[in-house]
Amino acid sequence: DVVDVSALTSQGMFTYDPGFVSTAACESKITYIDGGQGILLHGGYPIDELAEHSDYLETCWLLWNGELPTKEEKERFIELVTHHTMVHDQLSAFFKGFRRDAHPMAIMCGVVGALSAFYHDSLDITSDKHRQKSAIRLIAKMPTIAAMAYKFSIGQPFIYPRNDLGYAENFLHMMFSTPCEDYKVSPVLADAMDKIFILHADHEQNASTSTVRLSGSTGANPFACISAGIAALWGPSHGGANEAVLNMLEEIGDVSRIDEFVAKAKDKNDPFRLMGFGHRVYKNFDPRAKVMKSAADDVLAELGVNDPLLAVAKRLEEIALEDPYFKEKKLYPNVDFYSGIILKAMGIPTSMFTVIFALGRTPGWIAHWNEMIAANSKIGRPRQLYTGPAQRKFVPLDQR
């Protein structure tokens, strides 16, 4: 006894598209993707050119304004971001409420959402000025909060931001310096971290960005919306994949066991998937993965790392490019595959990988949120295809 589908006509017509594989939910000028050809453009600029010639804060400006900044605009923007990196001191107390072994993504969801309780003076979403202020605050404070989450987890004091350092450099400083010793940030590592941020900056209507848009469409404040985006990003099919890649490499452990895992990935009856392979949109090589691969080579050469897990990663990459199963299904290594390798080589703990993705994605989330509010968009309200029982009479407890 399921509902009579003809009854749906009384509700008007709608499309049924689980997973939104072919439904556009909005118009956007921010990012263009051609998954078949492996093209990704922000404001019309190819991602590989941005990664090579631009930097993260400039890319952030581009996403927010649709144009590259002039020299003066860029300087002013960097200054603004740099001077908002500190967090309200009371916010530090929040961390003490978490267990030391809490996942840093759990801490990020809580603390970023809590920013709305500290910065009341930028919560009027109808005001351009307020929206800009919140945007600057978010982009500036995310690395500080992320580094605090890491320091808390290892029982070290928080390290304050330094205004004389670049964005990525400052993040690595807050992660690895201690009150006893300043961490000297290698320019190669700072550059690779900046590239990781650029390559993650936006990817149009992915699950977390759509979550930010949907939450924002209700008029919720930006800090709450970004916190929702962080929560959506956490899953292993999305931002959690870079962490899942490393966990998988550790599980494989040795090159001799690769065939066993590849066979599992190909087995239709086994739910196992090779993490870091495949993409919903890219059915060709992910253009970000190309840049990330070369950044990974630079970092490994700079650090002279000789890690057996990296040998496993290299072999998996070769197999995916040769094996008919992966070729036929167009399962190429994705951006998370290489970013996981870089972050591991830099000494960043696996649990922080998705946090770093969240830092990188923040300008994209904000750009879409802002675009949606500025366009006076309707509240997002997907429909459903009901498959439950037809209307029936309530059954009293003694008759069930």
Ligand code: ACO
């Ligand atoms: N390993 C083995 N087989 C795979 C993999 C994989 N990683 N990914 C997809 N397949 C297979 C599926 O089993 C399916 O096979 P079938 O046609 O025989 O049923 C086929 O390829 C298509 O897969 P779908 O799940 O339909 O593809 P979808 O577009 O829905 O999923 C996704 C894309 C979620 C990224 C998937 O490839 C996956 O789970 N990859 C591993 C996780 C991962 O790396 N995620 C990061 C995504 S990138 C990002 O968020 C930045």
